[in-house]
Amino acid sequence: MDDTPDDSKLTRTKRLWAEAGKFLTGRQSRPEEDRLPPGQHLVRDWPVLDLGIHPDLPLSTWRLDVVGLVENRLSLNWEQFQALPQTELRTDIHCVTTWSRYDNDWKGVRVRELLDVAHPVEQATHVLLHSYDGYTTNLPLTDFAAPDAMLATHWQGQPLTQAHGGPMRAMVPHLYFWKSAKWLGRIELIGADRAGFWERNGYHMYGDPWREQRYSED
Ligand SMILES: Nc1nc2c(c(=O)[nH]1)N[C@H]1C(S)=C(S)[C@@H](COP(=O)(O)O)O[C@H]1N2
Ligand SMILES: [Mo]
Numbered sequence: 001m002d003d004t005p006d007d008s009k010l011t012r013t014k015r016l017w018a019e020a021g022k023f024l025t026g027r028q029s030r031p032e033e034d035r036l037p038p039g040q041h042l043v044r045d046w047p048v049l050d051l052g053i054h055p056d057l058p059l060s061t062w063r064l065d066v067v068g069l070v071e072n073r074l075s076l077n078w079e080q081f082q083a084l085p086q087t088e089l090r091t092d093i094h095c096v097t098t099w100s101r102y103d104n105d106w107k108g109v110r111v112r113e114l115l116d117v118a119h120p121v122e123q124a125t126h127v128l129l130h131s132y133d134g135y136t137t138n139l140p141l142t143d144f145a146a147p148d149a150m151l152a153t154h155w156q157g158q159p160l161t162q163a164h165g166g167p168m169r170a171m172v173p174h175l176y177f178w179k180s181a182k183w184l185g186r187i188e189l190i191g192a193d194r195a196g197f198w199e200r201n202g203y204h205m206y207g208d209p210w211r212e213q214r215y216s217e218d
Pocket of ligand 1: 046047048049050051052095096131132133135163164165177178179180181182183184
């Protein structure tokens with residue numbers, strides 16, 4: 001393998017992972033009194049919020065596609081997706097409707113494990129996530145590649161229920177939860193930011209809970 005400094009493949013991936021590192025939410029190091037973002041309140045149950053369609057996705061026909069600005073377009077079936085390295089993470093959820101839920105135990109595949117295979121090209125700056133219910137949401141590629149961003153299949157030791165996005169959903173803990181697409185079916189790598197469903201309907205293009213980026217200022 002060519003590892004000269006100008007090997008674009010190598011440096012591209014290394015640079016992406018380095019940039020993404022700053023989004024690790026680091027709950028362990030955050031003081032407890034700073035754990036709840038401004039304007040949020042704590043809940044113990046896990047509310048269901050969506051457009052009202054809960055698609056039924058049998059594992060036998062389920063697929064995850066990775067398309068757009070990647071060197072290797074992917075269309076994985078469930079077995080192929082499950083063959084990627086599995087990880088367990090504990091994260092907090094912050095919903096734009098002001099509830100937060102601490103200590104969610106997830107299992108699944110880190111986003112970067114998938115991106116390592118798909119290999120975004122240099123021009124890729126953002127992703128648009130497409131879900132099986134027709135939902136879309138956008139985020140910068142470096143945020144999607146954050147070390148604790150996951151394609152989650154389990155919550156608290158159980159397979160994700162259909163209502164919460166099973167069999168697989170995105171989980172990006174450092175942004176408001178509307179960025180965490182349930183029933184994720186297609187990841188589109190794009191070269192400029194493009195608004196998803198809620199972003200076209202008044203929500204913020206980025207959605208940082210710590211800066212209360214709930215709605216777009218027009
Ligand atoms: N596919 C899809 N994903 C979605 C949504 C949706 O309507 N469809 N709603 C979003 C919103 S607004 C929120 S707050 C969270 C809610 O996830 P939950 O129902 O598991 O709490 O999912 C997000 N992901
Ligand atoms: Mo939401």
